Amino acid sequence: MIEIKNLSKIYFASGQEILALDNVNLRVQKGEIFGIIGLSGAGKSTLIRCINMLEKPTRGSITVDGRKITLLDKRELRLARQKIGMIFQQFNLLSSRTVFDNVLFPLEIAGAPRQEAARRVQELLELVGLTDKAGMYPAQLSGGQKQRVGIARALANGPKLLLSDEATSALDPQTTRSILKLLKDINRQFHLTILLITHDMNVIKEVCDRVAVIDNSRIVEVGHVLEVFSNPQTPTSHSFVNAVISRDFPGELLHSTTERSGDIASKLIRVSFIGASAGQPLISSMIRRYNLDVNIIYGNIDRIKDTPFGNLTLEVLGHPGLLQEALDYLRGEGLEIEVLRNA
Amino acid sequence: MLELLGNNSWMAEAVLLATWETIYMVLTSTVLSYLFGLPLGIILVTTAENHILENRALNQVLGSIVNAARSIPFIIFLILLIPLTRFLIGTSIGTVASIVPLTLAAIPFVARIVETSLKEIEQGLIEAAISMGANAWQIIGKVLLPEATPSLLLGVAITAINLVGYSAMAGIVGGGGLGTLAYYYGYQRYEDTVMWITVIVLIILVQGMQMLGDNLANKIVNKRR
Structure with missing residues (x-):
């Protein structure tokens, strides 16, 4: 739906060059909800505004629904914009018009019959x-x-793409959820592609299929939301994920050891469950199969979009050989295992 | 006031006529000055940096002309424009003739006042309209003007009130209206009564215009609130 190639944007502010976007490459699939997350000043706002050319890119190209939007002339661009809806943090409704007339506004612009x-x-x-x-x-x-x-206004001309510029950032958590639910419904009902930017990982967790993390004008990570949540690759992604799902626990636990006799090994592991496996008693069958003792240190379960997602920190005690097999068993069942400490 | 005029029916007639002349001059020149000043104000706003019709050169040229015109005192403006008024109207004396300098003096004033009103509109609203594919005309007609209507109406009141003052000055050089009346009878003939009546009529006129402007603007603001 959207293809961004080598996009750069340079501002000139009081005689200084400011690099707002640095060689951004991104693809958004038809029908998906794609989130771009970044701190303020990271460049996410500039990026989304380039897609309907509210900002003119300095270099690079953007294709929306098969048309190179960066090459259109004024008239063509206006017509293209009528098929790209946009919603804003400050809503930007006309105070001179009623609700009805606000929604009518884009239809008037497009010259729709009364x-x-x-x-x-x-x-x-x-x-x-x-x-x-x-x-x-x-x-x-x-x-x-x-x-x-x-x-409603953004959807009036039947767009194929909806751009959401921090649309929930001015709303309280409860209202945010109801707006996000509405966006999810619209996405399903009309197969509408949604690109949203946010600084709130909860928004990503709630509605997005895929996410790009933007830091310091560059895209540093792109992936399915579940992937990024279970295994963030960069420090920035890490801190975003940790803001929503607590993956860290008190450091002293890493060093404390359970008393054990000579030939018993101990491993501190973190198990991430995604989707269906979260519903199966895998840990208890591991315990029985491999004759292990398990000490539960920490656990939580959450939901990412509509998929259950959990993680559990365990100390596993048992025969060294069996312990290794047990971990392989869990990995074989599709669980993500991270060994935090060996002893 | 009627009592004051009671035994002077000629005076009552003169005051009524002069009041009508003043209203006529002020209304006509207000309408005419908006005919030119409103578009000029719109151009000043929209050609400014980062606006929908950005054009630095045009903006600066128009801005300088407006500033130059506004820096000439009205009384000098009146004299400077006598040849033009003669050319357009055939005479430089009388109510109709004074509409020319009144209008020309008000145009740059109106342009700035319109500019100020339109500048208050949030950039976000304009961007939203651009994101929907609106062209410049649609943005002016459907966003800028309707959003700024209350503020524009207050601007009309300020302009008209200013023109009441200007029209009195025009009266001194034979423009007609309350200014001429006050000058001839009040100043040259020491008829204090006429002078005071003129002042009272002017106060009522100005008060009425301000109230009308405030009421209309408030009505719109309250409807939208």
Whole structure:
């Protein structure tokens, strides 16, 4: 759906060159929800704004739905933009228009026939659950309702791509969840590709299929959300993941040892469960098969988009040979095993 | 006030006529100055840096002209424009003739006041419209002007009130209206009554215009709130 090649953006601010994007390459598949996460100033906002050319890239090309958006002339670009919806952190609704007329706005711009447009607005208001608010002005709505209007407006011209620029960052956690759920529903219902940027890993965890981590103007990691959560590759990704899922535990546990007799080995391991395996009693069958003792140090289970995801830190005690076999058994069942300490 | 005028029916008539002339001059020149000043203000805003029709050269040239015109005191403007007024109207004396300098003096003022109103609109709203594929005309007509309507209306009131003051000055050089009345009867003939009545009528006029502007603007703001 989106293909970004060698994208760079340089700003000139008070005589200084600022590199906002450094040779970014990215592909977003049709129908997926793709998240870009980064701290403020990392370049994520510039990146998403390049996709509908609110920012002109300095170098590189962007293709959206088969068309090189970076090569279009003014008129073609306007037409292309009508098929790329965008929602904003500050909602950006027109205070001079009612909810109904705000959703009508992009249809007016596209020159849609009046009656057809009015019918479409009704449909969209129903979709976002604001039919009863049609005659109200934005100032009379809550933040969540405003963003719903924003979403309805973004969908008015039947876009194939929705860009979300920190759309939930101004909302409380509960409202954020309901907006994210709406985005997920829209993604499924219309097979709409969604590209979102955020600084909140919870947003990624809740709705995204894949994620790119941007740090210091560069993309440092791209992968399926589950992959990145279970095995982050860079320090930046690590800290984002840890902000949401606690993977760390008190350091002294790494050094404390359980008392054991001579030929018994001990390993401290972290087991990550993804999807279906989270529902099977693998640990207890390992204990029985290999005659081990297990000391549970720490564990939690979470949900990434719709997939259960857990991790468990265990101290495993047993015969050295069997211990190794036991770990191989778990790996064979599709669990991610990380050995934290050998003794 | 009527009592004051009671035994002077000629005075009542003169005041009524002069009031009407003032209203006529102010309204006509307000409308005409917006006809030119509003587009000029829109151009000043939209050709500025990072705006929808960015054009530095045009922006600076227009900005300088506006500043130059605004720095000429109105009384000098009146004299400078006499040849142009004669050319356009045929005379430089009277109510109709004074509309020319009033309008020309108000255009740059209106342009700046419109510019200030339109500048208040959040960049995010303009960006949202651009992201939907709107062209410059659509952004001006559907975002800038409707969003700034309350502020623009207050600007109209300020302009009209300014023109009341200017029209009084025009009156001294034979422009007609309350200015002429006050000058001829009040100043040259020491008719204090006429002078005071003129002042009171002017106060009422200005008060009325401000209230009208405030009310209209508040009505819109309250509807949107």
